[in-house]
Amino acid sequence: MIKKRINLQLFIALGVIAITTVIIIISALSCSGEKIVFEETFYFVCYRRSDNAVSAGSLSDTASSLGGAGYVLEYGGEYYVTLSCYYESEEAENVLATLKKKELDCFIKKIETSSFPSYGSKKNKKLYEGNLNTLNSLSRLAYDCANGLDTGAYSQSKAKGILSDIRDALNGLIKNNKNNGFSESLQSAADECGKFGGFLYAKNMRYMQIALADRIINAKL
Numbered sequence: 001m002i003k004k005r006i007n008l009q010l011f012i013a014l015g016v017i018a019i020t021t022v023i024i025i026i027s028a029l030s031c032s033g034e035k036i037v038f039e040e041t042f043y044f045v046c047y048r049r050s051d052n053a054v055s056a057g058s059l060s061d062t063a064s065s066l067g068g069a070g071y072v073l074e075y076g077g078e079y080y081v082t083l084s085c086y087y088e089s090e091e092a093e094n095v096l097a098t099l100k101k102k103e104l105d106c107f108i109k110k111i112e113t114s115s116f117p118s119y120g121s122k123k124n125k126k127l128y129e130g131n132l133n134t135l136n137s138l139s140r141l142a143y144d145c146a147n148g149l150d151t152g153a154y155s156q157s158k159a160k161g162i163l164s165d166i167r168d169a170l171n172g173l174i175k176n177n178k179n180n181g182f183s184e185s186l187q188s189a190a191d192e193c194g195k196f197g198g199f200l201y202a203k204n205m206r207y208m209q210i211a212l213a214d215r216i217i218n219a220k221l
Contacts, residue, residue: 035115036125036221038132042213043092044073044109045099048081056081066104069206073109073214080109085143085210116221124180128221131173131182135189138166139212146205159200166208167193181221189215 047063050056056072056079064070068083083099083106086092092108099106116132118125145162148154154162170190177183192211196204 034118034122034125036118036128036132037115038129038136038216039112039114040136040216041087041110041112042217043086043089044080044111044210045083045085045092045095046080046107046109047083047104049107049109050079050081051077053079055079064203067203069203069210071207071210071214073210073217075109075111075217082210084146084206085213087140087143111217113217116219118221127176127180128182128219131177131186132216132219134169134173135212135216138169139209139216142166142205142209142212146202146209149200149202149205156200159205163193163196163200163205163208166212181219182215185215185219 045068047066047068048056048059050059053072053074059081060070060072062070063081063083066083069085071082073080073082084095086095089108089110096106096108116128118128141162145154145159149159167190170186170193174183174186174190177186189211192208195207
């Protein structure tokens with residue numbers, strides 16, 4: 001009788017452990033398996049590619065002297081010295097064809113985003129989704145401003161106002177992202193805005209556009 005009772009207690013105990021284990025696993029999967037869906041395609045027109053940050057950095061000024069952004073984008077263990085960035089392949093191909101006519105051996109680097117793993121709470125998930133969408137909107141704002149400066153449609157005061165708006169928006173995001181996966185990248189992006197004083201060129205805004213795209217592509221959530 002005592003043996004049967006012990007066996008029954010053991011069976012119940014093992015059952016509780018098994019159920020608890022399943023609950024823990026399901027909870028872990030439901031948290032770690034959540035994805036932040038963010039789909040965007042970037043077409044970077046690049047001057048050079050390198051597996052060395054120092055080498056790529058030394059070519060940044062050359063790209064800038066050609067009227068390009070000169071931003072060094074790190075992706076997949078390689079460094080890309082960028083001239084510009086587009087959201088449609090046709091536009092990027094047209095720019096590349098123009099550069100080829102000038103005998104510049106440039107190329108296009110296509111980078112697509114689809115989703116990012118979310119290891120935080122549901123609240124952080126929504127925050128991170130908002131961050132990515134805001135960064136993308138600001139990047140496109142910088143892109144439009146660069147085009148406006150190129151065509152003469154944007155005055156210096158308007159362009160500087162847009163750059164200031166971008167910095168203000170980034171500072172707003174920084175306040176809402178304390179000690180999380182976005183904190184450092186948002187602060188460095190805001191600091192980038194302060195690099196341009198005096199006359200503002202289209203290439204400066206293209207630099208900012210790509211800098212903001214960089215924060216999306218290389219987001220560590």
